[in-house]
Amino acid sequence: MPPITFYPGPSKIYPKVAQYLQDAYDSGILSANHRSQMGMALVEDCIKIVKEKLAIPLPYEVYFFGSATECWQVIAQSLSSQSRSIHFYNGAFGQKWADYSAKLIDDTLPIASQDYNQAFDLVNLRQSLAGQSSNDVLCITQNETANGTQVDMPSLAAIKANNQQLIAVDVTSSIGGIALDWHLADVWFGSVQKCLGLPAGLALMVCSPRAVAQAQTINNRQFYNSLCFVKDNFDQFQTPYTPNMLAIYLLKRVLEDAPTIAEIDHQIKQRATDLYAFFVENPTIGLQALVSNTALRSATVLALQGSQTSVAAIKQLALNAGIILGNGYGLLKDKTVRIANFPAITDAEVERLTSFFKTLA
Numbered sequence: 632m633p634p635i636t637f638y639p640g641p642s643k644i645y646p647k648v649a650q651y652l653q654d655a656y657d658s659g660i661l662s663a664n665h666r667s668q669m670g671m672a673l674v675e676d677c678i679k680i681v682k683e684k685l686a687i688p689l690p691y692e693v694y695f696f697g698s699a700t701e702c703w704q705v706i707a708q709s710l711s712s713q714s715r716s717i718h719f720y721n722g723a724f725g726q727k728w729a730d731y732s733a734k735l736i737d738d739t740l741p742i743a744s745q746d747y748n749q750a751f752d753l754v755n756l757r758q759s760l761a762g763q764s765s766n767d768v769l770c771i772t773q774n775e776t777a778n779g780t781q782v783d784m785p786s787l788a789a790i791k792a793n794n795q796q797l798i799a800v801d802v803t804s805s806i807g808g809i810a811l812d813w814h815l816a817d818v819w820f821g822s823v824q825k826c827l828g829l830p831a832g833l834a835l836m837v838c839s840p841r842a843v844a845q846a847q848t849i850n851n852r853q854f855y856n857s858l859c860f861v862k863d864n865f866d867q868f869q870t871p872y873t874p875n876m877l878a879i880y881l882l883k884r885v886l887e888d889a890p891t892i893a894e895i896d897h898q899i900k901q902r903a904t905d906l907y908a909f910f911v912e913n914p915t916i917g918l919q920a921l922v923s924n925t926a927l928r929s930a931t932v933l934a935l936q937g938s939q940t941s942v943a944a945i946k947q948l949a950l951n952a953g954i955i956l957g958n959g960y961g962l963l964k965d966k967t968v969r970i971a972n973f974p975a976i977t978d979a980e981v982e983r984l985t986s987f988f989k990t991l992a
């Protein structure tokens with residue numbers, strides 16, 4: 632049996648991707664010009680199924696990019712360039728985003744929380760934003776893959792209610808895994824190698840009409856991936872450059888088969904609750920949730936902490952049992968393990984995981 636990977640990205644891909652790869656080859660799409668009828672039809676069909684399966688409101692636009700990292704750059708250059716880029720984060724991915732923005736936007740304001748058990752303090756947040764301009768962009772990492780925390784939809788709603796700026800949300804490790812309330816932000820983005828169960832090399836960006844309007848007002852067209860230029864191309868189901876047609880094809884095929892996001896959301900959240908409960912019920916395993924505040928726990932990326940020696944031993948024993956656990960990330964590297972709870976991972980595989988952990992209890 633090949634090992635089961637619970638790595639939170641790149642992560643397990645759907646086994647049916649093997650057949651879809653062959654189908655892509657057989658269909659001729661991989662040699663089609665991206666400005667041909669065939670190429671444009673694929674982009675159009677893919678966007679249609681993305682919007683349908685992820686329940687994205689009609690007026691929102693969907694664009695493809697190469698990675699979430701590219702989306703960080705696009706947001707800075709096309710949306711924040713005449714104002715401030717304000718970043719709230721409590722972990723390594725949010726910090727990386729702020730660091731990238733700071734290289735591109737002089738007026739980047741990082742607001743870091745050192746405590747992943749504390750929700751963002753909205754009152755102080757407003758104070759720290761005094762003098763805000765409605766052209767600023769608030770950047771939030773909805774699912775912090777590094778430490779397994781989340782900003783849930785009610786918290787996003789509160790942030791939106793208290794602020795007038797555009798809100799940009801990194802959902803790289805939650806898009807396709809939980810239901811997102813698209814109305815609560817203006818720019819959402821994430822790549823496909825996490826909850827969408829696909830090989831890396833494609834990212835989705837979902838933009839509200841307000842985000843598109845702000846990009847058009849700023850009208851940055853300096854870069855091949857400037858948002859206005861990208862939009863002009865996508866209006867014709869094209870891209871400024873030759874896109875990754877294979878990835879677009881695979882995304883379309885995987886989503887065609889996928890249940891509704893409401894069903895996936897239910898399954899993923901239930902499985903997360905059960906897994907967190909499992910470690911409470913089995914304390915002798917030596918791992919416990921890193922995040923004690925249950926409202927802040929991610930459903931798609933579970934972070935568990937233990938002593939450095941037990942974490943190293945558990946990872947090795949898991950490997951011997953054919954199970955790849957995710958390493959900790961950044962400062963948490965040696966004292967945490969991360970477990971992806973992504974839709975491509977089956978309930979049977981999660982049972983194999985808990986059976987393994989029971990042998991340690």
Ligand SMILES: *Cc1c(COP(=O)(O)O)cnc(C)c1O
Pocket residue numbers: 640697698699700701724772774775776801802803804822834
């Ligand atoms: C994985 C990840 C990224 C980086 O994604 P790439 O596709 O490698 O650019 C960014 N943000 C978060 C929250 C992630 O989990």
